[in-house]
Ligand SMILES: Nc1ncnc2c1ncn2[C@@H]1O[C@H](COP(=O)(O)OP(=O)(O)O)[C@@H](O)[C@H]1O
């Protein structure tokens with residue numbers, strides 16, 4: 161049987177990278193693969209296991225069909241290797257750190273997609289982004305403004321295939337809820 165494509169989305173700073181890092185060993189022991197993204201920013205600036213490439217390298221990879229999924233956001237390009245299709249065909253679950261804006265296109269290609277929407281209280285989110293210190297304050301405000309367009313629309317439009325995981329509390333709780341969603345197809 162084909163594996164499940166699990167598409168983790170949520171605002172910048174909601175904790176996607178942190179959650180994937182914290183849950184990694186327990187996901188791996190369940191046979192779930194975590195995808196290493198290709199991103200047009202230097203590897204040093206990435207808070208996750210990602211391959212940093214130049215825009216030219218990214219364009220060349222895209223042109224040669226290296227990606228199953230790709231999107232642009234926040235001035236960056238993101239690619240997901242076409243290797244995921246082999247993994248899914250082999251029956252492995254595959255977890256991708258995805259894009260809310262690209263969800264519709266992803267669903268077209270993977271109709272049985274399992275969507276996990278990570279949410280966090282907006283005031284907490286601003287503080288976490290400032291504390292993370294990865295972007296300028298202006299960039300942080302842009303990311304927060306972008307968020308406002310998404311969350312309500314997503315919850316309203318995709319209720320059935322979408323699990324909401326709140327990460328306003330301790331990360332360890334969110335890890336447990338993530339595993340519960342994957343193991344039992346519901347969250348507690
Ligand atoms: N549950 C949590 N409690 C406290 N801080 C958190 C929690 N989850 C994430 N963070 C912090 O919030 C910041 C943003 O998290 P990050 O994983 O980089 O988010 P994303 O990948 O969604 O942009 C990081 O500094 C991280 O350490």
Ligand SMILES: O=P(O)(O)OC[C@H]1O[C@H](OP(=O)(O)OP(=O)(O)O)[C@H](O)[C@@H]1O
Nearest residue numbers: 171172173233238257258259260261262
């Ligand atoms: O359409 P959106 O849902 O806004 O997502 C756009 C991109 O931003 C995030 O990546 P990135 O790692 O650059 O940002 P983050 O770590 O701040 O979430 C996310 O993983 C997407 O790749």
